[in-house]
Amino acid sequence: MDSITIKDVARICGVGVSTVSRAINNHPDINPETKNRILQVIRENDYIPNNSARNLKRTVSRSIVVLIKGIDNPFFSSMIRIIEAETQKARYSFILHRVDLMEDEMDVAMEVIKEKKPKGIIFLGGYFSHSYEKLKKLDVPFVLVTIAIADPKEREQYSSVSVDDFQESYKMVSYLCSQGHTRIGILAADEGDESIGKLRFEGYLKALRDHGIRPDPRLFFHSAPDAECYTMGNGYRLMNQVLASGEDMTALFAVSDSIAIGACKAVFDAGKSVPEDYSIAGFDGLDMAQYYNPSITTIRQPVEDMALAAIRLLFDVIHDSANNRQQVFKGQLIEGNSIRRIENG
Amino acid sequence: MDSITIKDVARICGVGVSTVSRAINNHPDINPETKNRILQVIRENDYIPNNSARNLKRTVSRSIVVLIKGIDNPFFSSMIRIIEAETQKARYSFILHRVDLMEDEMDVAMEVIKEKKPKGIIFLGGYFSHSYEKLKKLDVPFVLVTIAIADPKEREQYSSVSVDDFQESYKMVSYLCSQGHTRIGILAADEGDESIGKLRFEGYLKALRDHGIRPDPRLFFHSAPDAECYTMGNGYRLMNQVLASGEDMTALFAVSDSIAIGACKAVFDAGKSVPEDYSIAGFDGLDMAQYYNPSITTIRQPVEDMALAAIRLLFDVIHDSANNRQQVFKGQLIEGNSIRRIENG
DNA sequence: TTGTATGCGTTATCAG
DNA sequence: CTGATAACGCATACAA
Numbered sequence: 001m002d003s004i005t006i007k008d009v010a011r012i013c014g015v016g017v018s019t020v021s022r023a024i025n026n027h028p029d030i031n032p033e034t035k036n037r038i039l040q041v042i043r044e045n046d047y048i049p050n051n052s053a054r055n056l057k058r059t060v061s062r063s064i065v066v067l068i069k070g071i072d073n074p075f076f077s078s079m080i081r082i083i084e085a086e087t088q089k090a091r092y093s094f095i096l097h098r099v100d101l102m103e104d105e106m107d108v109a110m111e112v113i114k115e116k117k118p119k120g121i122i123f124l125g126g127y128f129s130h131s132y133e134k135l136k137k138l139d140v141p142f143v144l145v146t147i148a149i150a151d152p153k154e155r156e157q158y159s160s161v162s163v164d165d166f167q168e169s170y171k172m173v174s175y176l177c178s179q180g181h182t183r184i185g186i187l188a189a190d191e192g193d194e195s196i197g198k199l200r201f202e203g204y205l206k207a208l209r210d211h212g213i214r215p216d217p218r219l220f221f222h223s224a225p226d227a228e229c230y231t232m233g234n235g236y237r238l239m240n241q242v243l244a245s246g247e248d249m250t251a252l253f254a255v256s257d258s259i260a261i262g263a264c265k266a267v268f269d270a271g272k273s274v275p276e277d278y279s280i281a282g283f284d285g286l287d288m289a290q291y292y293n294p295s296i297t298t299i300r301q302p303v304e305d306m307a308l309a310a311i312r313l314l315f316d317v318i319h320d321s322a323n324n325r326q327q328v329f330k331g332q333l334i335e336g337n338s339i340r341r342i343e344n345g
Numbered sequence: 346m347d348s349i350t351i352k353d354v355a356r357i358c359g360v361g362v363s364t365v366s367r368a369i370n371n372h373p374d375i376n377p378e379t380k381n382r383i384l385q386v387i388r389e390n391d392y393i394p395n396n397s398a399r400n401l402k403r404t405v406s407r408s409i410v411v412l413i414k415g416i417d418n419p420f421f422s423s424m425i426r427i428i429e430a431e432t433q434k435a436r437y438s439f440i441l442h443r444v445d446l447m448e449d450e451m452d453v454a455m456e457v458i459k460e461k462k463p464k465g466i467i468f469l470g471g472y473f474s475h476s477y478e479k480l481k482k483l484d485v486p487f488v489l490v491t492i493a494i495a496d497p498k499e500r501e502q503y504s505s506v507s508v509d510d511f512q513e514s515y516k517m518v519s520y521l522c523s524q525g526h527t528r529i530g531i532l533a534a535d536e537g538d539e540s541i542g543k544l545r546f547e548g549y550l551k552a553l554r555d556h557g558i559r560p561d562p563r564l565f566f567h568s569a570p571d572a573e574c575y576t577m578g579n580g581y582r583l584m585n586q587v588l589a590s591g592e593d594m595t596a597l598f599a600v601s602d603s604i605a606i607g608a609c610k611a612v613f614d615a616g617k618s619v620p621e622d623y624s625i626a627g628f629d630g631l632d633m634a635q636y637y638n639p640s641i642t643t644i645r646q647p648v649e650d651m652a653l654a655a656i657r658l659l660f661d662v663i664h665d666s667a668n669n670r671q672q673v674f675k676g677q678l679i680e681g682n683s684i685r686r687i688e689n690g
Numbered sequence: 691t692t693g694t695a696t697g698c699g700t701t702a703t704c705a706g
Numbered sequence: 707c708t709g710a711t712a713a714c715g716c717a718t719a720c721a722a
Contacts, residue, residue, distance in 0.1 A: 003459065046455075046482075048455055048456055048459050049459075050401065050459050050460065051397075051456065051459065051460035052396075052397040052398075052400040052401040052459075052460050052461075053397075053401050055397040056395065056397040056398050056401055071416070071422070071425070071441075072419070072422035072423075072425075072426075074417070074419070077416070077417035078417075080416070080417070081417075084445075096416075096443050098441050100429075110391075110393055111393055111396065114348065114393050114395050114396065114397075115395065115396035115397050116397075137391075232632060232633075232636045233632070236636070261636055262636060264636075264638065265635075265636045265638065268638055287577060287578070288577075288633065290610075291577045291581070291606055291607060291609075291610045292637070292638070293609065293610065293613055293637070293638045293639075294638075
């Protein structure tokens with residue numbers, strides 16, 4: 001670990017450390033010749049600046065941190081790519097930091113801020129039930145993506161990018177109704193959910209009611225509280241419960257595409273078919289949904305646009321902190337082949 | 346950013362900074378009472394140690410870094426989970442660091458080492474064509490996962506965990522032959538590939554030859570050099586080329602499950618079916634492969650075992666650096682419904 | 691068991 | 707344009 005430091009570089013070049021520092025950090029007030037000479041020496045000796053020392057000394061670090069909860073959520077994959085690209089385009093460095101499902105993203109944020117001194121933070125996924133106070137402590141500009149904050153009172157306090165999960169669910173379930181379905185089950189998050197799972201559930205309820213259908217609790221299939229909800233495995237389990245229940249229904253609204261896919265598989269394994277025996281709708285618009293067989297009818301969240309909006313919004317807030325705003329995107333209903341039309345609705 | 350430091354804590358408690366440091370780091374030589382008092386104050390004031398300062402000061406940091414190339418590869422998702430769990434079980438902290446597809450993982454490793462001073466590194470994904478020299482510079486124990494190092498001469502230099510991509514491909518293609526297929530195409534990586542894509546391709550060639558089938562270049566469908574190879578989109582494109590080629594074949598070996606799934610979709614969109622018109626085999630054993638319809642016949646890499654082996658091997662090497670070894674796992678052929686048997690082989 | 695002092699590698703401030 | 711030098715926040719050797 002006896003690696004070369006800025007001092008060594010300075011000594012080799014016969015200059016002071018501050019000059020080397022200037023060379024590294026592209027400071028304007030340095031003789032181009034000396035700069036090149038230093039850069040040359042740096043390359044020849046594989047000098048790598050110590051990031052810890054830099055972060056320790058610096059007050060801010062021209063970097064953007066993305067805090068992601070649920071790193072295996074394919075929904076985020078393309079977002080990351082876009083955010084990184086945009087970040088680098090702005091000549092900021094991009095730091096991805098994963099937060100465990102059990103961790104409080106706010107606590108993690110505080111730590112990362114201390115360590116990295118980023119210019120801004122993007123929160124991908126997770127919940128934000130009662131973090132108002134913590135939110136305020138965060139003195140770094142940030143944008144919430146995909147995150148439901150219940151209370152709209154605190155509008156000024158934060159920026160966010162999302163779809164209206166309630167409305168979009170409503171749209172999907174209304175569509176099911178319009179296709180003649182009347183007995184529509186739901187494969188939902190766990191009952192205690194206070195996040196998007198809840199919003200999507202409520203959109204479902206509202207849509208049914210507005211279509212003159214009385215929601216039937218026997219058609220609610222909630223995830224186990226301890227299960228990882230938005231997974232194919234969970235969808236598979238839930239659908240098997242549906243099959244075992246013997247309840248009569250023609251359609252199911254799965255609150256995510258992965259759940260929908262798992263559900264389809266359960267139907268197939270039971271020797272039945274989608275959409276003939278069960279119509280199944282998803283939510284999110286994952287690539288997987290359109291590659292599946294049958295392709296899943298779903299609500300597509302405009303991930304690319306959302307990612308772009310998130311990073312741009314963040315830069316806006318960085319440049320003018322008064323600029324906080326909530327940006328809500330429209331989802332798009334994509335018709336696949338997982339839903340059939342019932343003639344005698 | 347005027348946050349509280351160790352000095353403040355010391356002042357508040359009326360003790361010296363070193364005592365606070367001892368409390369934080371669980372040093373043995375400290376009065377339990379003072380320790381508790383300090384910890385109490387720390388909690389009350391939300392003191393968060395500055396990681397940069399710690400890393401700067403420390404020579405090693407009781408942490409494991411996982412460097413992952415291709416973070417959206419679902420193949421790695423479960424691995425990460427396992428590695429993290431095991432890492433924490435050993436009371437090490439877990440640092441996940443993503444490396445861009447364009448970056449040299451070795452350079453990134455050097456940087457991260459300087460910054461974090463980890464006890465060990467796990468490389469997930471990526472290539473390692475000619476990095477021997479760089480490898481040696483890495484004076485931190487490390488394990489390569491899923492990475493093909495061509496040259497076996499350097500055995501002593503590194504540890505690795507993988508499957509034998511050549512053998513496993515051979516297995517898969519032999520299976521296709523055994524099912525009576527004789528005209529077997531391949532959906533492969535790009536022609537210049539020097540990594541697992543190449544090994545899998547060669548396994549395919551060997552299997553054909555050993556079964557008395559002469560490989561026919563017209564049945565080789567390589568990815569475009571600039572395409573992201575292991576994706577559904579790429580599989581879709583490749584399969585459309587197959588369909589457009591008019592070449593006669595009954596089966597295709599896709600070098601990954603995602604490619605296989607994309608290929609299936611292309612077949613469906615062409616109004617044909619799997620496995621009736623085309624038998625399609627995959628590789629990897631993603632969850633997705635079994636949830637797909639039809640489920641994909643594939644080679645399952647024992648991800649859980651491999652992840653566990655990787656982290657344990659790493660700890661072994663950390664404790665005894667002479668312990669370098671290469672661990673090769675057997676893949677398991679999982680029969681799905683994507684391959685049909687041809688009677689008159 | 692505890693406190694003091696030093697330095698980790700940088701950047702920033704200031705004087706040249 | 708350049709070079710000393712003082713922090714940054716913490717861990718540790720050493721003294722008490």
